[in-house]
Amino acid sequence: MDDAVHTRHEAAHAEGQQQHPIRIYLYIWALLFVFSAFSYMVDYFQLQGALRWTLIIIFMLLKASFIVAIFMHVAWERMALKLAILTPPLTLLVLIALMAIEGDYTFLTRLAAFVK
Amino acid sequence: MTEQVLLSEPTAASQQGLRSVVDDWAQDKQAFAVPWGKAMMWIFLLSDTFVFTCFLTSYMNVRISTTETWPNASEVFALTVAGAHIPLLLIAIMTMILITSSGTMAMAVNFGYRKDRKRTAALMFATAALGLSFVGMQAFEWTKLIVEEGVRPWGNPMGAAQFGSSFFMITGFHGLHVSAGVIYLTVVAMRVLRGFYDRKGTYETVEIAGLYWHFVDLVWVFIFAFFYLW
Numbered sequence: 001m002d003d004a005v006h007t008r009h010e011a012a013h014a015e016g017q018q019q020h021p022i023r024i025y026l027y028i029w030a031l032l033f034v035f036s037a038f039s040y041m042v043d044y045f046q047l048q049g050a051l052r053w054t055l056i057i058i059f060m061l062l063k064a065s066f067i068v069a070i071f072m073h074v075a076w077e078r079m080a081l082k083l084a085i086l087t088p089p090l091t092l093l094v095l096i097a098l099m100a101i102e103g104d105y106t107f108l109t110r111l112a113a114f115v116k
Numbered sequence: 117m118t119e120q121v122l123l124s125e126p127t128a129a130s131q132q133g134l135r136s137v138v139d140d141w142a143q144d145k146q147a148f149a150v151p152w153g154k155a156m157m158w159i160f161l162l163s164d165t166f167v168f169t170c171f172l173t174s175y176m177n178v179r180i181s182t183t184e185t186w187p188n189a190s191e192v193f194a195l196t197v198a199g200a201h202i203p204l205l206l207i208a209i210m211t212m213i214l215i216t217s218s219g220t221m222a223m224a225v226n227f228g229y230r231k232d233r234k235r236t237a238a239l240m241f242a243t244a245a246l247g248l249s250f251v252g253m254q255a256f257e258w259t260k261l262i263v264e265e266g267v268r269p270w271g272n273p274m275g276a277a278q279f280g281s282s283f284f285m286i287t288g289f290h291g292l293h294v295s296a297g298v299i300y301l302t303v304v305a306m307r308v309l310r311g312f313y314d315r316k317g318t319y320e321t322v323e324i325a326g327l328y329w330h331f332v333d334l335v336w337v338f339i340f341a342f343f344y345l346w
Contacts, residue, residue, distance in 0.1 A: 040204065059341070071222045078149055100177075
């Protein structure tokens with residue numbers, strides 16, 4: 001029975017279709033609720049500093065990965081598509097790094113020149 | 117014969133990993149084994165990723181570089197319900213609504229592939245309705261911020277002037293995406309209901325609409341983390 005399900009699964013994929021047990025979606029759905037509740041708790045209990053930022057980033061990345069991998073079906077796509085989707089956004093990390101450095105520089109310049 | 121089949125239609129089992137990438141790109145045929153509409157939606161979502169990242173990055177930049185204190189989002193977006201002061205309540209509800217809508221959309225896609233016309237349409241209408249309520253709450257939030265708190269794109273009473281412009285730009289653009297998504301989903305759901313995709317023989321359009329909707333939810337995950345919680 002399990003084998004039959006598996007074979008059907010494979011066949012559906014060969015046709016480029018995405019058919020998965022509803023159980024997976026319900027499970028991920030529940031997980032997203034839990035992670036959202038956790039990130040809200042971070043604010044509710046007013047955690048501050050490095051702990052706050054770490055927790056926010058962790059829950060954010062967990063939620064984002066589950067949405068992309070399961071809800072958007074990327075986990076079941078062929079690698080050619082995965083690479084085309086997932087690698088270009090990595091260049092954005094360069095932009096973010098540059099702008100963080102730039103922002104820091106602007107901040108220091110303002111402190112030195114404008115703030116009495 | 118088997119080889120010919122393999123060459124024209126590589127299956128998931130035929131190759132795995134990087135080897136499959138080389139195969140897909142080197143076979144002098146369509147590189148991505150997905151319907152063209154899905155590939156195009158992904159290209160669009162990729163460009164949208166860059167747009168939203170530019171907004172969030174500029175927000176990061178102005179927040180780092182300002183010498184004034186940044187308004188405390190936890191306080192700015194707090195609501196008083198029945199005398200109790202609850203921080204960030206509306207935003208938490210909006211987050212839950214968007215996640216719920218993402219769940220109903222995922223189920224709609226699933227039922228679409230089972231060619232279950234009525235359930236697919238019902239779940240898509242539910243998704244659109246949840247999206248509409250999200251936009252409604254956002255309108256409420258904007259009104260409260262503009263009328264009661266006096267937040268403007270050029271300044272606000274709580275602190276750094278850049279708060280307003282970042283807020284209106286980022287949530288405004290996201291709200292626009294949700295609104296467009298509600299219209300998009302409604303149109304596709306009507307077609308589902310009329311049996312358009314049964315006649316066409318495939319429900320892939322539902323999955324493509326689903327990609328868009330999940331992306332809108334995905335963007336909210338980042339906005340929630342960086343704008344509201346940070």
